[in-house]
Amino acid sequence: MNADLSLLVGALREPSTMSDLGLPAWDRLIPLARRANLLARLAWLVGHHRLQVPREVEPHLRSARYLAERQQRVILWEVEQIARALAPLECPVVLLKGAAYVMAGLEVAGGRLFGDVDILLPRERLDEAERLLRYEGWFSQHHDDYDQRYYRRWMHELPPLRHLRRGTVLDVHHNILPLTSPLCPDIGPLVDDSRPLPAAPGEVRVPSPVDMVIHSATHLFQEGEFDNAFRDLVDLHLLLEEFGADPGFHAALLERTERFGLWRPLYYALRYVHRMLETPIPDTVLEVLYREGRPRGRVAMMDALFGRALLPLYRVIDTPLSGVSRKLLYVRAHRLRMPWHLLIPHLARKAMRGREDAV
Template sequence: MAEWDTLIRQGRRADLLARLHGLVQEKNLLASLPEAPRAHLQAARVVADKQATAVAWEVRKIRAAIAHTGAPLILLKGAAYCMAALAAGRGRVFSDVDILVPRQRINHVEAALMLHGWVATQHDAYDQRYYRTWMHEIPPLLHIRRLSVIDVHHAILPETARLRPDPALLLAAAQPIADEPGVYTLAPADMVLHSASHLFCGEFGHGLRDLSDIDLLLREFGTVAGFWDGLVARAQSLDLARPLYYALHWATRLFATPVPPIVLREIDACARPSTPVKTLMNALLQRTLAPDHASCRDALSVPARALLYARAHWLRMPPHLLAYHLAHKALFPPRAATN
């Protein structure tokens, strides 16, 4: 029971309890679990299933709100996995709905959403400029009644980032979701690459869950003819070969994802980091891809997370802009809300 207690705590911190429930159920082992752990897993699955139902409702509301704008509704990450009925969507929990629209339509989409009850969550002039000038999205929008949050993106990485995947390539390859007219996801390879870039160019608050997403996407799409043949080439065309390198190697390392050896050799040939960088990143990722729980930490876990947090900002902005941004945040911290 002590081991179960640790597992449940780790799974909750990693947002993987509902997914663990699905795995145990798939193996027909649920009835053999001790009563207390089984109750935790079942409760997590109930919450995840309720959220999936709520997200489907929310996506249809968003679709109706932006229908007249001429912009396609392309779902990203968790909402995409759920609405497309992918294995990565079962038991997946998330806090907002991420969508991708063409940049030239983003103002129309924002206006349409605001007419249907969504409002801006960032009112500080600097934060507005930060999002609209430098980032790949507008400030998050909150629905005044349902309290749902939408992140409206025009790209998958910031305008100022070192890696610059062309949004036009992603938009052109988007695929419709069956039985959801007007709603799309990224193409299978692009879904994997977006998940990889989100994890390995960003922060690691949900690192193990995000790597689990990649594992499940690769397992499902890997059975489709031609997927593996074109994955590395697509990563190169989108300037995302390095994130894919980390995604493939760490998925195989932690989840035993069945990546063909030829694909690993192909990504090694074009994106493998230098030996010092690889050694350092392995040490950092070994710690930050574990659940953020006391049972998984060692003396270097906190410094490792801090270094990868700094790396995420370094990849997101050039040095002069990063220095300006950090100085502004240090000199003008956000004020507490007042009535």
């Protein structure tokens, strides 16, 4: 593993090692962590474990910590506003990803940064939900008819909504995978098994531990967005570490994976998180996933592609193939979401639009 990346992985896995780092090591670690959206996580770990860091480093950690603290405060408020706006639906509002981690008070929430809030609602209530949200100030940013049709017909979420005054972004999902994906599961069990929260307002709930892991895994390995891939991998690592302490967790995870038919993304998720971050996962679990989920005949190729694409987008770490890997995986991820006859016009349109933007 590249020396800078080992520094970051070491700091995340064994926070106490950070108190032994000299200035030159911090000089390499901070830019990489900042680029990977993980500096606030390091800052949180330093605070949580009361570690000593050099005087020059402390302001950068404090800066990142303030940002994460403020973002989490904003998330709590946004969740309250969303609950209030959607109360007339009288149906469960399931938080996904970061917002769920914060509301459930999980370890992974410590020092996590956010881009937006993700919620999951029943598909048949989406129109009503969108109307209620609009009434409270959330509007779609995609006015383009093509985008609107694309999201509504093929995707598992509405086009992102942005709050008119506060600028916060809300993603409303009705599934964890696009409707066009052959893996798109019946999402009912995720909603049925979601958990109410003592501190959460209204009908707000979070997925069960196994569903949080399954969503994190499918998001990372089916979405094709690798900008935040390493941070997402760290999320997965921390979820597995925390939930794995429960003796029944791994059996429940495998059972759930089978029920949803999501062997492939789970195989990838647990394989790479285990290989790259040494997440403790029982061998028996890895064996079942290998048997059920590996891409026959393509294990070595996928290892090579993911091994590169999952690293932070940072030139010190980039190997000559990293950019190519990310592009290949982007095409792959789209293929998983859409049949080929839809994919080609869509990419062509994206490329054309890219050119228009450039002019």
